[in-house]
Amino acid sequence: MDNKYFHSVILQEDRCIGCTSCLKVCPTEAIRLRDGKARIIGEKCIDCGECIRICPNHAKSAIADNYLDIIKKFKYTIAIPSLVLYGQFPSKTSIAQMLSAVKNLGFDEVYEATTGSEAITTVIANHILNKKHEKPLINSSCPAILRLIQIRFPDLLPNIIDIETPIEVTARIAKHEVSKRLGLDIKDIGVIFISPCTARVTSIRNPIGIERSYVDGVVSMKAVFGEILRNLGGSCKEQLVRSNSSSILWPIIGGQSRALGIENYLAVDGISEVIKVLEEIEMDKLDGLEFFEGVACLGGCVGGPLTIENSFISRNRIRTLAKSLPPAEYSKEYIDNSIKMYEDGLIRLTCEIEPRSIMRLDNDITKSIKKMEMIKEILKYLPGLDCGVCGAPTCKAFAEDIVRGENPRSVCLVKTMENFRNKKRN
Amino acid sequence: MEFMKYTFDVEKDDFVRAGEASSNIKRTLRELGIDSAIVRRIAIATYEAEMNIVIHSVGGQVELEIDPNSIKVTARDRGPGIPNIELAMQEGYSTASEKVREMGFGAGMGLPNMKKCTDRFTVESVYGEGTTITMEILLKAGD
Numbered sequence: 249m250d251n252k253y254f255h256s257v258i259l260q261e262d263r264c265i266g267c268t269s270c271l272k273v274c275p276t277e278a279i280r281l282r283d284g285k286a287r288i289i290g291e292k293c294i295d296c297g298e299c300i301r302i303c304p305n306h307a308k309s310a311i312a313d314n315y316l317d318i319i320k321k322f323k324y325t326i327a328i329p330s331l332v333l334y335g336q337f338p339s340k341t342s343i344a345q346m347l348s349a350v351k352n353l354g355f356d357e358v359y360e361a362t363t364g365s366e367a368i369t370t371v372i373a374n375h376i377l378n379k380k381h382e383k384p385l386i387n388s389s390c391p392a393i394l395r396l397i398q399i400r401f402p403d404l405l406p407n408i409i410d411i412e413t414p415i416e417v418t419a420r421i422a423k424h425e426v427s428k429r430l431g432l433d434i435k436d437i438g439v440i441f442i443s444p445c446t447a448r449v450t451s452i453r454n455p456i457g458i459e460r461s462y463v464d465g466v467v468s469m470k471a472v473f474g475e476i477l478r479n480l481g482g483s484c485k486e487q488l489v490r491s492n493s494s495s496i497l498w499p500i501i502g503g504q505s506r507a508l509g510i511e512n513y514l515a516v517d518g519i520s521e522v523i524k525v526l527e528e529i530e531m532d533k534l535d536g537l538e539f540f541e542g543v544a545c546l547g548g549c550v551g552g553p554l555t556i557e558n559s560f561i562s563r564n565r566i567r568t569l570a571k572s573l574p575p576a577e578y579s580k581e582y583i584d585n586s587i588k589m590y591e592d593g594l595i596r597l598t599c600e601i602e603p604r605s606i607m608r609l610d611n612d613i614t615k616s617i618k619k620m621e622m623i624k625e626i627l628k629y630l631p632g633l634d635c636g637v638c639g640a641p642t643c644k645a646f647a648e649d650i651v652r653g654e655n656p657r658s659v660c661l662v663k664t665m666e667n668f669r670n671k672k673r674n
Numbered sequence: 675m676e677f678m679k680y681t682f683d684v685e686k687d688d689f690v691r692a693g694e695a696s697s698n699i700k701r702t703l704r705e706l707g708i709d710s711a712i713v714r715r716i717a718i719a720t721y722e723a724e725m726n727i728v729i730h731s732v733g734g735q736v737e738l739e740i741d742p743n744s745i746k747v748t749a750r751d752r753g754p755g756i757p758n759i760e761l762a763m764q765e766g767y768s769t770a771s772e773k774v775r776e777m778g779f780g781a782g783m784g785l786p787n788m789k790k791c792t793d794r795f796t797v798e799s800v801y802g803e804g805t806t807i808t809m810e811i812l813l814k815a816g817d
C-alpha cells in the first residue's frame with residue numbers, strides 16, 4: 249500500500265471532458281491535460297481537494313475505504329468521526345444522537361475526536377509554548393498545508409509543531425485505553441476515521457512525520473452520510489459526550505488558536521491566502537507573531553472536500569452545539585499525563601519532515617541555468633494568455649514542461665492560429 | 675559559462691506591486707535549485723532594496739544576475755540619491771515620513787539588513803542623480 253506517490257484524489261476518466269477548470273485552481277500546478285483528460289502529477293499533488301470541489305462534471309473524487317471490509321478484520325472496532333460531522337445534521341440533533349448513529353453502523357465503540365484536540369491543546373499551551381522554538385509556531389493539523397510547506401516553504405519546516413493531528417492522537421489514546429480496559433492486543437483493535445478531508449486520507453496511508461498511522465481505515469464522510477442519517481432515529485443507548493466548548497471548535501478556522509489562548513496569532517484559511525501569509529512569514533515580515541494556524545479549506549475542516557453541508561451552515565451549528573457544552577478545564581494530572589505522552593513520543597511527530605524540492609529544474613546549477621534560459625526563450629514566443637488549452641495551467645508551465653521533456657507532443661493553439669493567419673495574409 | 679539576467683521595473687509609490695521583484699526572484703532561485711537559506715537571504719535583501727526604491731526614490735530597476743558561482747542583485751534608481759551614505763547605513767537612521775512609518779516601514783533597518791544578508795555589498799550614490807546598490811551572494815561549488 250505504501251506507494252510513494254499514493255494520492256486519495258483520483259480522476260474518473262469517463263467523466264472528464266478536458267475542460268481545464270481544475271488546471272487553474274491547483275495551487276501546486278500539479279494537473280495537466282494529456283490526450284484530452286486531466287492527469288495529476290503525483291509528485292506535486294498535496295491532496296488539498298481543490299480540484300474535486302471545482303470539477304463541474306464530478307470527475308475528481310477520493311479513494312477511501314469501505315468500513316464494512318475493515319470491521320471484519322478486527323476483533324474490536326472503534327469509529328472516530330471527524331468533529332465536522334457535528335455540523336452536518338439539523339440543529340436539533342444532539343451530539344449523543346450522532347455518536348450513537350455512527351456506532352450503530354456496526355462499530356463496538358465511538359471515540360470523539362476532541363480526545364485528540366484536547367490533548368494537543370494541553371501540550372502546546374502548557375509545554376511547547378514554554379520551550380525554545382522557531383516562531384511563529386505553525387500548526388501541524390492540516391496535512392495539505394504540511395505538504396505545501398515541504399514543497400514551497402522548506403525554510404519554515406522547523407516552525408511546525410512536532411505534535412500529531414487530533415485524529416492520530418485520538419486513535420492512539422483510544423487503542424491504548426481500550427486495550428487496557430478490555431485486555432485486548434492493540435493489533436486486534438481497528439480504528440476507522442470518518443473523514444471530511446482528502447489530504448487526511450492520503451496522510452493516513454502515507455504519513456508525514458511518523459512511521460505508521462494508528463488509523464486502520466478511512467471512510468469519506470460524504471459516502472457514509474446517508475447511512476448515518478438513517479441511523480439517527482435508531483436506538484440511542486446513552487453515549488458519553490466528552491467535548492468541551494472550546495475543543496469542539498477545532499475544525500473551525502481560528503478554533504485552535506483560541507483554544508490555546510494565544511494573543512498574537514494569525515488564523516488563515518484557503519490555500520491561496522495561506523501561501524500569501526507564509527510568503528510574509530518566510531521573509532521575516534511578521535515580527536512578534538507567535539502562532540500561525542493555516543488550513544487549506546475555506547472556513548477550516550468544515551469546508552473539507554468530503555463534506556455534505558455548506559461550511560458556513562455547519563460552522564454555525566457547531567458553534568451552537570458548543571454553547572451547550574461545559575468550558576475547558578484540565579486537571580493537573582491530565583496536563584502532566586498529556587505532556588508525558590508527548591515526551592514519550594506517543595503523540596509526537598518522531599520523524600523529520602523533509603523538504604521536497606520538486607520546483608527545481610535540475611540538480612546541477614549549470615544545467616538549471618541552461619534550462620531556465622531555454623524557458624525564457626520559449627516564453628518569448630508564447631502569447632502569455634495562460635489559457636490552458638495546451639494542457640498546462642500557464643504558458644510558463646507549458647514552457648517548463650517542454651524543457652523538462654515532459655510534453656513532447658502538445659502545441660500552443662493560439663500561436664499556431666496566429667502563424668496560420670500571418671501566412672494567409674502574406 | 676552559463677549566465678542569466680532578469681530585470682524588473684520598480685515604480686515610485688507603487689505599493690500594490692511592491693515586493694513583486696523580490697517574489698519573482700525568490701521563485702526563480704528556487705526553480706534553479708539554489709539552497710533555500712540562500713534564497714531567503716537574497717529575497718530579504720532584495721525586498722529591502724525594492725522597498726527603498728518605492729519609498730525613497732523616483733523609481734528604478736532591480737536586476738538579477740546568476741551564474742554557477744554567484745547571485746548578484748543590483749538595485750538602481752534615477753534619483754534623488756543619498757546625501758550621506760554613512761549616515762544612511764546606520765541602524766535606525768530613517769527619513770521616512772510619518773505616513774510610511776504607519777505602514778510599518780521606516781525602522782531604518784533596510785540598508786543594514788541588506789549588508790547583513792549578503793556576502794558583498796556596495797552603495798554608490800550621487801546626490802541629484804541616483805543610487806545603485808549591488809549585492810552578491812557567493813555559491814559554494816556544488817550548491
Ligand SMILES: Nc1ncnc2c1ncn2[C@@H]1O[C@H](COP(=O)(O)OP(=O)(O)OP(=O)(O)O)[C@@H](O)[C@H]1O
Nearest residue numbers: 726730755762768769770779780781782783784785
Ligand atoms: N534608494 C534610495 N534613494 C534615496 N534615499 C534612500 C534610498 N535608500 C535609502 N535611502 C535613505 O536611507 C535611509 C535609510 O534606509 P533604510 O532602508 O536603512 O531605512 P528605511 O527605509 O528608512 O527604513 P526600513 O528600511 O527599516 O523600513 C532612508 O530613510 C532614506 O533616507
Ligand code: SF4
Nearest residue numbers: 390445543545549552
Ligand atoms: S483544512 Fe481540514 S479538511 Fe481541509 S485539507 Fe486541511 S485538514 Fe483537510
Ligand SMILES: [Mg+2]
Nearest residue numbers: 722726784785
Ligand atoms: Mg528601507
